[in-house]
Amino acid sequence: MINPREAECSISIEGRRGNGHSFWRAMALIAKAWSGNAARYIPARLQSYLIALAAIFSLNFILPRLMPGDPLHAIYGDVALVAMTDEMQAHLIRQLSLDKSWWDQMQAYLLGLFHGDLGFSYYYRDQVSQVILAAMPWTVLLAGLALVIATLIGIILGIESGYNRGSPFDRGMVASLMFLSGFPDFFVGVLLLLIFAVSLDVLPLSGATSAYAGYHGLSYVADVLRHLALPLAAMVLVQLGDVFLLTRNTVVTLLGESFILTARAKGCPERLIKYAHAGRNALLPVTTATGMRIPHLITRVLFIEIVFSYPGIGSLLNTAISARDYPLIQGILLVVTLTVLSVNLLVDLLYMRLDPRVRYAH
Amino acid sequence: MHIDPLAEIRQDPMARMGLFILAAISLMALFAPLLSSYSPNDYTGKIFSPPDMDHPLGTDSVGQDIWVRLLYGARTSLIVAGAVAIISSTLSLLIGATAALIGGFYERFCMRTIDAITSLPSIVVMILVAAYLRPSLMLLILLISALSWPTGARIVRSQVLSLKERAHITAARTFGAGKRHIITTHILPELSPIITSMMMMDARRAVFMEAGLAFLGVSDPLVISWGKMMHQAMAFTYLDVWKWWLVPTGFALSATLIGISFLSFSLEAAMDPRLRKGNVRL
Numbered sequence: 001m002i003n004p005r006e007a008e009c010s011i012s013i014e015g016r017r018g019n020g021h022s023f024w025r026a027m028a029l030i031a032k033a034w035s036g037n038a039a040r041y042i043p044a045r046l047q048s049y050l051i052a053l054a055a056i057f058s059l060n061f062i063l064p065r066l067m068p069g070d071p072l073h074a075i076y077g078d079v080a081l082v083a084m085t086d087e088m089q090a091h092l093i094r095q096l097s098l099d100k101s102w103w104d105q106m107q108a109y110l111l112g113l114f115h116g117d118l119g120f121s122y123y124y125r126d127q128v129s130q131v132i133l134a135a136m137p138w139t140v141l142l143a144g145l146a147l148v149i150a151t152l153i154g155i156i157l158g159i160e161s162g163y164n165r166g167s168p169f170d171r172g173m174v175a176s177l178m179f180l181s182g183f184p185d186f187f188v189g190v191l192l193l194l195i196f197a198v199s200l201d202v203l204p205l206s207g208a209t210s211a212y213a214g215y216h217g218l219s220y221v222a223d224v225l226r227h228l229a230l231p232l233a234a235m236v237l238v239q240l241g242d243v244f245l246l247t248r249n250t251v252v253t254l255l256g257e258s259f260i261l262t263a264r265a266k267g268c269p270e271r272l273i274k275y276a277h278a279g280r281n282a283l284l285p286v287t288t289a290t291g292m293r294i295p296h297l298i299t300r301v302l303f304i305e306i307v308f309s310y311p312g313i314g315s316l317l318n319t320a321i322s323a324r325d326y327p328l329i330q331g332i333l334l335v336v337t338l339t340v341l342s343v344n345l346l347v348d349l350l351y352m353r354l355d356p357r358v359r360y361a362h
Numbered sequence: 363m364h365i366d367p368l369a370e371i372r373q374d375p376m377a378r379m380g381l382f383i384l385a386a387i388s389l390m391a392l393f394a395p396l397l398s399s400y401s402p403n404d405y406t407g408k409i410f411s412p413p414d415m416d417h418p419l420g421t422d423s424v425g426q427d428i429w430v431r432l433l434y435g436a437r438t439s440l441i442v443a444g445a446v447a448i449i450s451s452t453l454s455l456l457i458g459a460t461a462a463l464i465g466g467f468y469e470r471f472c473m474r475t476i477d478a479i480t481s482l483p484s485i486v487v488m489i490l491v492a493a494y495l496r497p498s499l500m501l502l503i504l505l506i507s508a509l510s511w512p513t514g515a516r517i518v519r520s521q522v523l524s525l526k527e528r529a530h531i532t533a534a535r536t537f538g539a540g541k542r543h544i545i546t547t548h549i550l551p552e553l554s555p556i557i558t559s560m561m562m563m564d565a566r567r568a569v570f571m572e573a574g575l576a577f578l579g580v581s582d583p584l585v586i587s588w589g590k591m592m593h594q595a596m597a598f599t600y601l602d603v604w605k606w607w608l609v610p611t612g613f614a615l616s617a618t619l620i621g622i623s624f625l626s627f628s629l630e631a632a633m634d635p636r637l638r639k640g641n642v643r644l
Contacts (some may be wrong), residue, residue, distance in 0.1 A: 044470075048477030059487065063494055175633060178627065182620030184570050186577055187612040190592070194609070198599055205599075292480075299485045303574065307596075321489060321579050329493060333486045340481055 045348055049341045056337050060330045061109050065102075072098055072354075076122065076326055084122070118334065119327030123319065128331035131194030131316065136335075139312030142228065143301040151290060158247025159279045165252055170292050173244065181241030185300045189234040189307035196230055203230050206309035231308045238300055239293070246289050250282040291347030295340045380624030383617050391440050394433035402426070402434040402586050410598075413606050420606045423598060428591075428607055432614055435588040438499070439569050439618055445503045446510065446568035448563040453511035454560060455553070458518025462526065465546075473519075476512040484509040487572060492580045499582045506571045507564075514560040519554055525549055536581045555633050562626035566619055573615050588615045 064075045072093055076084075084092075093099055096108055112118075118128035161170045180188070197205040204227050209215075215223050254260065255278060263273050305314030313332055320328035371377035390397065400406070400417075409425045411417060419428035461472040466503075488505045495501055525531065531548050575581060576589025588611050595608035 036383070044474065045477070048481065050472040051474055051478035052481050059490055063491070072371060099425060111539060178623075179620065182623045183616045184573060184612075186574065187592075187616055190596070190608065190612060194599065194604060198604070225586070295481055296484050298483055302485065306578065317486070317489070318578060321493070326490075329486075329490050333483070335492050336483045336486055337481075340483060344481055 002239045004290070019362060033361070045345070049345070052337060052341060056334055057281060059274035060334060061106065064326070065105070072096075073118075090347065113334075115318045118331035121320075121325055121328040121331075123323040123325040123328065128327050131328065132313065132331055135181050135312050135316045139301055139314065142231055142305065142310060143297055144313060145228075146232055146239065146301070147290070147294075147297060150236045151243050151286070153236070154243025155247050155286060156326065158241075158249055159274055159282065161244070162248040162282075163255070163274050164253030165255075170248075171195070174248070177241040177244050180237060181245075184236075185234075185238040186303040186307050188238050189231070189304045192230050192234050192237075193307060197335055203227075207311065227310075231304050231310050234307070235301065238304075240296070242289070242293060243286065247282050251286050254278045254281055287347065287350060291344055291350075294343045294347070296355050298336055298340060371625070371632050374628040374632070376624045377628035380621045380626075380628070382594065383621030384625065387436050387614070387618050387621065388440060390433050391436035394430070394437065397433055398427065398430035400427040400430045402431050402603060404430075410601065410603050412596065412602075417554055419610055420603070422591075422603070422607055428610070431586050431591060432588070432611060434586045435591060435611070436614065438585050438587045439572065439615070442499070442503055442506070442572040443565035443569045443618075443622070446506045447565040449503070449507040449529045450511045450564040450568075451557055451561045453507065454514030454518055455557060457511065458515035459545075459549070459553075461515070461523050462522035463541075469519075472515070474579050476516055479509060479512045482509070482584075483550055485571070485578075488571070488575060489580050492575070497580050499585050502572060502575065502582065503521075503568075506568050510567050510571075511563050514564065517555065517556060517560065521553060525552055555629070559626055559629050559633065562629065566626070567620040569615070569618055569622070588612075 073090060075096070076092070092279070096105060099104065116129050118132070120126075121128045121131050124131045125302065147359070157173060161173045164170050183191075193205070196203045205228055209220070209223055209227060260273060260277055263277050268277070302314035302317055304310070305312045306318045309315055313336070316328065317332050377514040404426065406417070406421055406425045406427060408421050411421045413420045413453055416425050417429060419432065422428055422431075457472055457476075487509065487598075488502075491505055492501065525548070531544060534544055534548060572581075572587065573589030573592075576587040577593045579593055581587055581590045581593075591611045592608055595604060595611065598604065599608070
């Protein structure tokens with residue numbers, strides 16, 4: 001059951017009406033900017049980000065309202081509604097302006113979003129934004145560390161392997177990583193879990209910390225790392241193949257270029273050719289690919305978290321699916337998409353810095 | 363020199379292995395009723411029984427024979443793979459080719475949409491839509507196709523753009539060839555190797571997505587799927603059942619994915635002249 005007082009924490013309908021003017025002014029400004037041949041001024045990437053946001057908006061806002069039957073039913077799902085009192089339902093209908101026109105509903109929805117109101121999770125009995133914020137650090141820790149480690153190891157192995165193409169090391173690496181990348185991510189996680197946590201029993205089975213252990217300081221850090229080891233290893237393993245194969249193939253093609261020949265001719269030391277000439281140039285496609293891998297990375301981290309019951313967004317999603325907590329799923333979709341889009345934007349900017357040709361071309 | 367990718371991959375050990383794996387899985391799916399004396403929905407009455415002569419992989423938590431469910435699970439995976447490969451590659455071909463041939467605002471709009479869809483977290487989108495609309499196999503196939511065509515469309519577009527400028531097409535145009543003639547006799551045949559590799563890519567993604575969603579608990583309740591079996595088995599890792607329930611199912615799924623990957627790797631190597639010189643092949 002939802003505590004009405006907690007739901008009151010979100011912005012009241014009066015507050016929204018008060019902001020009505022500024023909302024329409026903003027809308028009019030956007031419309032004006034758009035009609036003035038905005039397509040020419042807004043870079044292509046930003047346009048596609050806007051389309052992606054519109055898609056998420058239609059999934060979260062339009063789709064549940066198109067469903068047959070009661071819209072509140074569609075937004076909150078059967079299970080939540082059974083648990084709600086009549087006053088609670090009436091309150092939500094008022095809050096979401098469900099008894100008003102579509103325009104009013106959209107206004108209510110968008111203003112709620114601007115205030116960080118993603119709805120109410122009946123399962124956790126808290127604001128969706130709070131629930132997601134609490135889970136976020138674990139996901140960021142796992143995904144971020146895994147991305148950095150996998151990219152570093154992948155680049156180094158890729159350069160070494162590509163530079164010594166055809167050697168036993170190269171053949172072994174290519175064969176094993178190609179084989180590994182065939183496995184679905186969650187099964188790699190399951191196998192690590194079964195080997196190290198179930199059979200050998202050397203690492204913890206689930207969670208991010210030991211419950212009620214009361215660790216402080218260094219022993220707390222050690223505990224977190226022990227819990228992180230298996231999910232992190234799984235994340236690195238599933239990503240390694242992509243980075244490795246891309247770096248290796250880029251280095252192999254680069255070795256045929258004339259600047260490598262020049263470097264060799266002027267007597268550059270081997271290590272310098274490998275890392276400063278071939279390696280530096282291989283960074284460009286690897287950076288682009290890293291950016292393009294980020295949506296994939298987030299999907300992967302969701303799966304790996306679920307396998308290891310790691311308390312991040314993935315486990316949250318799992319709970320939301322089994323509890324049919326629709327607002328929570330919607331909130332996760334929105335947060336994940338926003339993260340992906342902003343990281344992509346950062347990668348675009350980083351790419352401009354890394355490749356002077358792109359910078360000067362603008 | 364004309365390259366025949368099909369003749370080329372016949373020589374490749376990797377492609378042979380991929381074909382062998384896929385053939386084995388297809389046979390399993392095709393002859394499922396002959397390979398087991400049980401029906402996938404039979405309850406044997408014995409739960410968690412270890413493998414024996416009667417049940418090659420034992421029984422699961424509700425007493426269903428795991429081996430027969432594994433066989434029928436192959437059907438689901440292959441159906442999803444085939445259907446998505448066809449729908450998604452048709453969409454890729456249509457949208458990618460028209461974008462390249464028509465150009466202008468339509469092309470820009472298609473490209474921005476493609477970028478937008480590829481930057482969406484597809485698994486979460488599918489979970490949400492499936493939650494609203496109740497998951498069914500048909501819905502999953504349509505959803506996976508709707509989210510996987512953009513990658514292929516981008517490849518088709520760039521290929522058609524470069525084909526459009528080739529000398530033989532300009533030559534055909536000077537001889538008075540119509541648009542339709544150029545598309546059917548010059549552009550489509552040149553695209554066929556790319557379409558093949560695109561279909562493999564889509565099929566692989568589809569098998570993974572279907573299993574992944576089922577592993578997360580989003581699946582058609584009436585369909586037997588490897589992902590769903592793993593989802594159910596994950597709840598019992600504290601018992602010994604994972605040895606004949608979770609692990610064989612996972613390996614069946616992995617084998618299917620690896621079979622498709624190997625075949626498409628070798629096809630790609632056969633088609634990309636830079637990779638052809640033994641750069642990737644072992």
